[in-house]
Amino acid sequence: MxxxxxxxxxxxxxxxxxxxxxxxxxxxxxxxxxxxxxxxSLERYNQLEKAARNAEYLAMIDRGIAQLSAGMGKEHELLEVDE
Structure with missing residues (x-):
């Protein structure tokens, strides 16, 4: 640096x-x-942006798992797809 x-x-x-x-x-x-x-460099900038997006996505998944663990999930029927 x-x-x-x-x-x-x-x-x-x-x-x-x-x-x-x-x-x-x-x-x-x-x-x-x-x-x-x-x-x-633009290459380095893009790497940092991708890492930030991945961290946000993983945090969202962690929040969802925590909500399910806390009993805040809902059960739904699966939809049938006609072929």
């Missing part, structure tokens, strides 16, 4: 973008007022 101030990034943006994409580096751009940003 690299931390670089705004002025340096502005003067060397291509180099830091290459670091992010070619070397899988995460670049933190420090700015005044603690309004920092992060530069990372």
């Amino acid at each position: 690299l931390a670089v101030n705004y002025s340096t990034i502005r003067n060397h943006l291509k180099d830091y973008c290459d670091q992010a994409t070619d070397n899988h580096e995460t670049v933190i751009v420090t700015r005044k007022g603690e309004k920092n940003v992060v530069i990372m």
Whole structure:
């Protein structure tokens, strides 16, 4: 992980973008007022987004299991499908 101030990034943006994409580096751009940003490859971003979606889905399944364990489930008849 690299931390670089705004002025340096502005003067060397291509180099830091290459670091992010070619070397899988995460670049933190420090700015005044603690309004920092992060530069990372799209591949890494997509991995993080997928992991977040998976975690949300697993949490939803865990909540459902907990509800069933607490007796909050309902039993239904299965529907017959005509072929």
